[in-house]
Amino acid sequence: xxxxxxxxxxxxxxxxxxxxxxxxxxxxxxxxxxxxxxxxxxxxxxxxxxxxxxxxxxxxxxxxxxxxxxxxxxxxxxxxxxxxxxxxxxxxxxxxxxxxxxxxxxxxxxxxxxxxxxxxxxxxxxxxxxxxxxxxxxxxxxxxxxxxxxxxxxxxxxxxxxxxxxxxxxxxxxxxxxxxxxxxxxxxxxxxxxxxxxxxxxxxxxxxxxxxxxxxxxxxxxxxxxxxxxxxxxxxxxxxxxxxxxxxxxxxxxxxxxxxxxxxxxxxxxxxxxxxxxxxxxxxxxxxxxxxxxxxxxxxxxxxxxxxxxxxxxxxxxxxxxxxxxxxxxxxxxxxxxxxxxxxxxxxxxxxxxxxxxxxxxxxxxxxxxxxxxxxxxxxxxxx
Numbered sequence: 425x426x427x428x429x430x431x432x433x434x435x436x437x438x439x440x441x442x443x444x445x446x447x448x449x450x451x452x453x454x455x456x457x458x459x460x461x462x463x464x465x466x467x468x469x470x471x472x473x474x475x476x477x478x479x480x481x482x483x484x485x486x487x488x489x490x491x492x493x494x495x496x497x498x499x500x501x502x503x504x505x506x507x508x509x510x511x512x513x514x515x516x517x518x519x520x521x522x523x524x525x526x527x528x529x530x531x532x533x534x535x536x537x538x539x540x541x542x543x544x545x546x547x548x549x550x551x552x553x554x555x556x557x558x559x560x561x562x563x564x565x566x567x568x569x570x571x572x573x574x575x576x577x578x579x580x581x582x583x584x585x586x587x588x589x590x591x592x593x594x595x596x597x598x599x600x601x602x603x604x605x606x607x608x609x610x611x612x613x614x615x616x617x618x619x620x621x622x623x624x625x626x627x628x629x630x631x632x633x634x635x636x637x638x639x640x641x642x643x644x645x646x647x648x649x650x651x652x653x654x655x656x657x658x659x660x661x662x663x664x665x666x667x668x669x670x671x672x673x674x675x676x677x678x679x680x681x682x683x684x685x686x687x688x689x690x691x692x693x694x695x696x697x698x699x700x701x702x703x704x705x706x707x708x709x710x711x712x713x714x715x716x717x718x719x720x721x722x723x724x725x726x727x728x729x730x731x732x733x734x735x736x737x738x739x740x741x742x743x744x745x746x747x748x749x750x751x752x753x754x755x756x757x758x759x760x761x762x763x764x765x766x767x768x769x770x771x772x773x774x775x776x777x778x779x780x781x782x783x784x785x786x787x788x789x790x791x792x793x794x795x796x797x798x799x800x801x802x803x804x805x806x807x808x
Contacts, residue, residue: 463770571664699797707790
């Protein structure tokens with residue numbers, strides 16, 4: 425099997441478990457603690473990731489990206505299995521923190537392996553978006569699986585068990601398929617790497633753009649289900665198909681967007697459009713009430729993901745045109761935007777939701793996404 429195909433399948437399999445967890449983690453934790461505090465657990469996991477991430481390039485150099493990916497996948501399966509057994513509140517929180525902390529590090533190993541098999545920078549947009557699309561298929565399937573597994577209940581342990589089992593084929597694939605390791609990654613100090621990225625307008629714009637995107641990615645899957653299910657009372661049997669429709673742009677839009685960016689339009693214009701669409705649609709959720717039609721809700725969510733899919737395709741393609749697998753520290757900093765987003769977004773949401781005002785939360789969040797997205801994109805230079 426071609427290494428790119430192996431990695432795309434691997435991305436699909438590893439994404440399944442994460443998306444199953446991220447969509448239910450806030451409603452699950454809301455059964456154990458006040459809903460406004462659930463995001464703080466995710467923030468704690470992100471803080472653990474940020475503490476670990478500076479050591480990851482050296483671990484890759486010592487162990488290898490493939491072997492480290494296998495170890496991380498096995499650990500995730502163990503902690504998800506524990507969550508399926510309905511542990512005590514304290515132990516459940518600990519397991520959620522570990523799962524949230526290790527997920528970005530596993531994703532980072534796939535980044536390094538994909539860079540090792542991407543030979544021509546002119547095809548980066550297509551290669552990266554095919555890889556992303558494989559994960560997006562998992563993203564689309566996850567809410568449908570959740571609706572099916574829960575079957576009108578709140579037995580979230582079933583979802584955790586399904587997530588643990590979904591890692592089995594990933595582990596088998598990486599055990600039996602050979603993958604090029606590429607050159608030994610160059611490891612430099614994080615502070616030095618940050619300075620280099622900041623000095624390069626393109627890398628800086630792509631990294632900060634990814635930071636804004638990750639801010640959205642850790643607001644949306646945590647607080648949209650929490651609002652629609654826990655606050656407004658929509659059942660998972662309805663939310664399953666609504667979320668599946670919402671996520672279609674990630675499957676069908678990102679790969680064509682990567683080709684268009686490689687050949688014709690460029691990244692900057694599409695990136696700005698993506699941020700504007702995402703922010704406005706996310707803000708429009710402030711208008712949703714318990715009497716709002718599910719079709720209207722699905723339409724708002726669908727439009728928000730059109731914008732997010734454009735942003736993801738553009739920042740991924742632009743950043744990875746500029747680096748190779750040897751730039752392990754640079755890729756580490758870029759991927760650290762994910763735990764940074766996971767740290768900041770729940771803290772920001774918890775602050776706004778102290779009063780329980782979801783209208784204010786969605787409107788302020790949407791405006792912030794638009795403003796920050798435009799600001800960080802302006803320095804970016806199109807390279808075609």
